[in-house]
Amino acid sequence: MPTRTLGPNLTGSMARVDRIPEGQTCRSGDHGGGSSVAAERICPVCGAAFRVYPSAIKRGEGTYCSRRCSDPARGRSGAANGNWKGGRFKRSDGYIAVGIGGGEYRLEHDLFMEAHIGRRLERGEQVHHDNEIRDDNRLANLELLTVAEHARLHHPGRDPSKRVVVACLHCGGEFERLRSWIERHPDTYCSRECYRESRRAGHGNECRVEARARADRRRAEAVGCCWDKRP
Numbered sequence: 001m002p003t004r005t006l007g008p009n010l011t012g013s014m015a016r017v018d019r020i021p022e023g024q025t026c027r028s029g030d031h032g033g034g035s036s037v038a039a040e041r042i043c044p045v046c047g048a049a050f051r052v053y054p055s056a057i058k059r060g061e062g063t064y065c066s067r068r069c070s071d072p073a074r075g076r077s078g079a080a081n082g083n084w085k086g087g088r089f090k091r092s093d094g095y096i097a098v099g100i101g102g103g104e105y106r107l108e109h110d111l112f113m114e115a116h117i118g119r120r121l122e123r124g125e126q127v128h129h130d131n132e133i134r135d136d137n138r139l140a141n142l143e144l145l146t147v148a149e150h151a152r153l154h155h156p157g158r159d160p161s162k163r164v165v166v167a168c169l170h171c172g173g174e175f176e177r178l179r180s181w182i183e184r185h186p187d188t189y190c191s192r193e194c195y196r197e198s199r200r201a202g203h204g205n206e207c208r209v210e211a212r213a214r215a216d217r218r219r220a221e222a223v224g225c226c227w228d229k230r231p
Contacts, residue, residue, distance in 0.1 A: 045069035094134035109137045113144055126150045170194035170201075186216075 038051040043065035052062035064070035078084055087099030088108070096108040113127045114120050116139055121127070128143045128150050129136060145153070163176045168190040175190050182188065189195040 043069050045072075090135060096135050096137060109142055112137055112139055113142055116142075117144065128153060168194050170198040 038053055039057065039062075040049055040051050041062060042049055043063075045064060046069055048065045050065040056062045067074060078087075087105075089097055091097050097105040098108045098111060099105050100111075107127075109127045109129065110121055121144075124147050126145055126147055128145050130141050130143055133141075162179055164179055164182060165174050166177050166182060166188045167174050169187055170189060171194050173190045173194075175188075177188060189198065
């Protein structure tokens with residue numbers, strides 16, 4: 001059975017190492033490609049000898065003998081882990097979180113405000129970013145607000161320019177409705193009761209026709225366009 005040898009300079013990161021007894025061959029159906037003898041390699045970290053399939057080396061694996069050697073930071077926390085960023089990171093929502101010990105994190109802008117006012121934030125208090133950039137935690141950009149004040153800044157309420165005053169086609173009572181809704185549904189009723197009473201009275205009812213004409217005039221004045229006059 002033919003075999004092929006591997007050069008000494010093959011490199012790669014270790015995702016999975018197949019430990020194979022010396023002399024055992026790799027069948028084509030198991031690891032892809034033709035049959036080949038497992039190669040012996042030396043771990044660059046601990047110097048231990050180990051054997052690995054050629055297909056694993058092709059994938060860029062087989063450089064290290066174990067996960068402990070491939071990632072020395074595995075299982076270490078804090079500054080002992082090479083991936084540690086000082087206990088400060090940007091959350092997915094854009095705010096900066098800071099570690100305060102014991103695996104607990106708090107928002108950086110809250111900590112800055114507490115240091116400025118000399119106490120912890122009370123229940124019902126929130127910190128607002130004036131320029132609405134969530135990771136800009138300069139003290140000049142932070143403002144201490146109540147929950148209600150903060151909500152009013154971010155959610156100012158409904159826009160009056162998007163609403164018009166209309167009259168109920170049955171009782172003539174006036175109420176507000178969205179312009180976009182009026183354009184799709186010109187018939188306006190202030191309640192389900194008025195709608196049902198109007199349907200019972202029939203479309204030929206003179207009071208209903210008069211109320212619709214009044215409503216059309218109000219719409220034309222509010223929306224600024226001409227509405228078709230119905231008989």
